[in-house]
Amino acid sequence: MGTTGYRELAGILREAIQQGQYTPGATLPKQEELASQYDVNVKTVRTAVALLEAEGLVTPIRRRGTVVRQRPPMRRLGVDRYSKQKWKFGDVVAFAADREASGRAWKPTDQTQTVAQVEADPEIAEAFGVEPGSPVYERARLVTDDGQPTHTLTSYYLPEHVENTPLVDPTPGPAGRGGGFAVLTLQGLEPDHMTESFHSRMPTPDEIAQLDLPAGEPVMILQRRTYTADGTLVEVARGVHAASRFSWTYSFDIPD
Template sequence: MGIGYRELASALRTAIQAGTFPTGSTLPKQEEIADEHGVNVNTVRKAVGVLEAEGLVTPVRRKGTVVRARPPMKRLGIERYAKSKWKFGLVAFAADREASGRAWKRGDQTNEVSRVEADAKVAEALGVEEGSPVFKRARLIKDAGVPTHTLTSYYRPEHVEGTPLVDPKPGTATPGGGFAVLTMQGLEPEDITETVSARMPTPDELKILELPAGEPVMELHRTTYTADGVPAEFARGVHAASRFSWSYSFKLPD
């Protein structure tokens, strides 16, 4: 009696993790896997489906089932926002790249600016009435041409009107990014609150982030305050879960 699809999925998973099927390689044809393990093709199909749902492999047209690259980029926690970085021309996503030993350029980030009505979450974070006009700055960030995450920031109009933050040109707002612009506006960031949660992606996010079936996303909410407690920015980020490891270093409070 042949093994079941779960046992076959486990065997294939072990082979992938051991490097028998290295990153970028193609699994043998399903008929070959079936012959090797003494099962029918339907069992192989189900087993491969399990691996797809786990994000280990992905089907590629005219090529087959390819083993996905899973080199997570380190996403710095507190350190990515260090003033010594953005005050001297290093935006947060670039700080992550440098910590991960990866090259980057300003064009790795797109930029789309619009004036919208604040939804309930944006209004609460920025301390304005729901439906009030706010500036929305949406970005898609890529690593070597592969999307890693989106980040959408919201600002009060009186804080950023006429600044590089509302300039729709591609790339970062300035070499130091949005925090450098806020500082020039007398709104130097001093405190940040971040909330992170996991969920499955929407159909639009699947397409934008080029996600395989079954991969979740990490959603980030970030509110940035001045030393006086003024909320200067609220941001939503949607990150491909397999493309980051989240790293936080901090001193324990008394």
């Protein structure tokens, strides 16, 4: 195969993973063994494995070796995750709706949170129509799935909308029954419509550490604005999602 055959070797290993020869949680043979089996040098193996790692198929684990990723991506629902049937008339917040759609168990403590009053940065200030530096509440959450971080979500609110409500209580988990949207509804600020936008980028060092990302994995960035029926902006949210841990699913009516 020669020393330039890392792409071919990566293709062989990729196919073996996809066909179940190496099952989720299994460890690939040692690099020296792969080099001998495919008549290449160890550098070629190392480069091929790095390519698979960048694709999110394998993860290096200390003292174990190169391990095939354990779980399929979680479904992240689109508009369905915000259904009022879930949070207004039930007790299923958005991240839990994703878990249920993916057939996975969840518990409230899968979501941690830190709440603080901070100064609005230019983007948050522009969204709410206030001066930069004005006080806003920041509610930062880290969400895990069976102990593995999946994403962060940080929401911003005007103090007059959420003061003395569960949305500024730092207790881990959703902000009470029905989560933040239910709290806003009780304040007379029922969410009615929202705008979400997404883009991808490479993570910052802090995001790599917080989400326990393998080398080369990008993140999906969510930006969400939530409004009442009369157009009052009640939440600006920013999310950072590990790209390989979600599939993004949207259902919607086709406009006329």
